[in-house]
Amino acid sequence: MSQQSSRRPEKQKISTELFILTYGTLVAQLCEDYEKDEDINKQLDKMGRNIGMKLVEDFLARSNIAQCRNFYETADVIAKVAFKMYLGVTPRVTFWSQAGDDCSLFLEKNPLLGYVEIPEKHSCLLYSNMICGILKGALKMVRLQVDIQLLQDLVKDDKVTEIRMKLMRRHKVVRTVEKEQRYCGDT
Amino acid sequence: MFVFLKESGRCVTKLENMGFRVGQGLIERFTKDTARFKDELDVMKFICKDFWTSVFKKQIDNLRTNHQGIYVLQDNKFRLLTQMSAGKQYLEHAPKYLAFTCGLVRGALSNLGIKSIVTVEVTTMPACKFQVMIQKM
Numbered sequence: 001m002s003q004q005s006s007r008r009p010e011k012q013k014i015s016t017e018l019f020i021l022t023y024g025t026l027v028a029q030l031c032e033d034y035e036k037d038e039d040i041n042k043q044l045d046k047m048g049r050n051i052g053m054k055l056v057e058d059f060l061a062r063s064n065i066a067q068c069r070n071f072y073e074t075a076d077v078i079a080k081v082a083f084k085m086y087l088g089v090t091p092r093v094t095f096w097s098q099a100g101d102d103c104s105l106f107l108e109k110n111p112l113l114g115y116v117e118i119p120e121k122h123s124c125l126l127y128s129n130m131i132c133g134i135l136k137g138a139l140k141m142v143r144l145q146v147d148i149q150l151l152q153d154l155v156k157d158d159k160v161t162e163i164r165m166k167l168m169r170r171h172k173v174v175r176t177v178e179k180e181q182r183y184c185g186d187t
Numbered sequence: 188m189f190v191f192l193k194e195s196g197r198c199v200t201k202l203e204n205m206g207f208r209v210g211q212g213l214i215e216r217f218t219k220d221t222a223r224f225k226d227e228l229d230v231m232k233f234i235c236k237d238f239w240t241s242v243f244k245k246q247i248d249n250l251r252t253n254h255q256g257i258y259v260l261q262d263n264k265f266r267l268l269t270q271m272s273a274g275k276q277y278l279e280h281a282p283k284y285l286a287f288t289c290g291l292v293r294g295a296l297s298n299l300g301i302k303s304i305v306t307v308e309v310t311t312m313p314a315c316k317f318q319v320m321i322q323k324m
Contacts, residue, residue, distance in 0.1 A: 015241055017216055021209040029205055115212075 016088075020114045027127060037124035044126070048133015049140075056138035059085065071167045072096075074144065075103050078135065078165075087111050091163075101167040104151070110161040113153075126150045128161055135165070143171040199286045206290020207297070214295040217241055227321065230299055231258050238295060256321035260292075261314070268313035281309045292317060 030040045063081050068074040075093045083105075084090050091105040112128050126132075132148045139146045145168040152162040217238060224230045235247035239262075249261035267284045271277055289305040296303045302322040309315040 014244075017213060018209065018242055021212045022205070025205045025208045028208070029201060 016111060016114070020112060020116075023112050023130070024116055027125075031122060031125075037122055037126075040122075041124075041126045041129050044129035045133040045136070048130040048135075049137035050133075051130070052134035052137025052139075053141050055086070055134060056141045059138070071101055071103075074139075075105070075165065079105060082138075083107075091161075103165055105163040105165065107161040107163070110153075113161070126153055128153050128163075131161075132163060135163070145169040145171065199282055202283065202286040203290035203293075206287035206292075207294035208290075209287075210291040210294025210296075211298045212294075213242070213291070214238070214298045218299070224299070227256075227301065228252070230296070230301060231260075231319070234292060234295060235260055242291070256323065258319040258321075260317040260319065262317070263314045265313050265315045268309070268315065272312040274311060276312075278309065278312065281312060281315070282307075285309065285315060289317065292319065 027040070027044070030043055034040050034043065059082055063077075063085065065077055065081060068077060079091045079093045089107060089109060089111060091107045093103055093105055095104040096102065110128060112131070116127065118125055118127060129150055132150050135148050136146060147166040147168050149164045150161070151164050152160055218233075221233075224233065231250060231252070235250050239245065239247050243262075243266045245262075245264070245266070247260045248263045249259075251259045251261075265285075265288075267288065268281060271280070271284070285307045289307055293303055293305045296305075296319070304320045304322065306318045306320075307315055308318065
C-alpha cells in the first residue's frame with residue numbers, strides 16, 4: 001500500500017473558474033482594505049511568499065526533480081514543471097543576460113487574468129504580483145535569493161505577463177528558523 | 188490561501204463575503220445552459236450535486252429539509268478539511284476554512300434568486316454540516 005502511494009501522489013485539481021474568481025475576489029478585497037496600489041502589491045507579495053514557502057515542499061514531493069546545477073536549469077524547471085503543475089501553462093524563458101543569472105518568463109496567456117478588468121484608479125496595481133511572491137518564497141527555501149519583478153501585466157489588450165528573475169545569491173547556509181518566523185510576522 | 192489571515196471575527200466575515208462574490212460568479216457560469224429550476228428543492232439538489240461536484244469534486248453526502256425553508260447539507264469528507272485533521276484536533280480553526288464555503292453557497296443561491304443565511308457546524312473533522320435558512324422576501 002505504501003509503495004503505491006509514494007509512486008503516484010494524488011493529483012488534486014480545482015476548476016479554473018473557481019481559481020480565477022477566488023484570486024480576483026482576493027485582489028478586490030485587498031483593494032477595499034488598502035488605499036494605495038503599492039500597499040496592495042506588497043500584500044500580494046507577502047501572501048505569495050508565505051504560500052511559496054509551503055508550496056515548494058508540495059512541488060518537490062510531487063515532481064521528484066533532481067537538484068538543479070545552474071540557474072538555467074532552475075528557470076527551466078520553474079517554467080516547464082512548476083508553472084505547468086500549478087497554473088497549467090508553460091511560460092517562455094527568454095532574454096537571458098550574458099552572465100546567465102537574469103532572465104524573463106513570458107506568459108502569453110496568464111490564467112489569472114481571465115475575466116479581469118482593472119479600473120483606472122488602480123493603474124499601478126500589479127495584479128499577478130502574488131506569482132512573484134510565490135516564486136520568491138519558494139526559491140528562498142531552496143537557498144536561492146532571487147529578485148523577481150513583474151514587468152508587464154494586462155498591458156492594454158495584450159494581456160501578456162512578463163516576470164523578470166535575477167539571481168542575487170546562493171546561500172551556503174540555510175537561514176535560521178527565527179529569521180523566517182520574524183519575516184512571517186511582519187505587517 | 189487562507190493560511191495568512193489572522194484569527195478574528197472580522198476576518199471570518201470578510202472571507203464569507205469573498206465566498207459570496209465567488210459563488211455569484213460561479214453559479215452564473217455553471218447554470219448558463221441549464222433549464223429553469225422547478226422549485227426551491229430543485230435548486231438545493233443542484234447545489235448538492237452539480238455545484239458541489241464542480242467545486243469540490245464530490246457530491247454532498249446527505250441533504251435533509253423540514254420543507255419549511257431549512258436545509259442541512261452534510262459532507263462527510265469535506266475537501267478543505269481532509270488535510271487538516273481527522274477528529275477534534277484544530278477544531279477551533281475550522282471556521283476560518285469554512286466561512287468561504289458558506290459564502291459560496293449563499294452567493295450561488297443569491298444569484299438564483301434565493302436569499303439565505305448559511306452557517307456551518309463541525310463536530311468531528313472532516314465531516315461538516317452546512318445549514319441553509321431560506322429568507323422569505
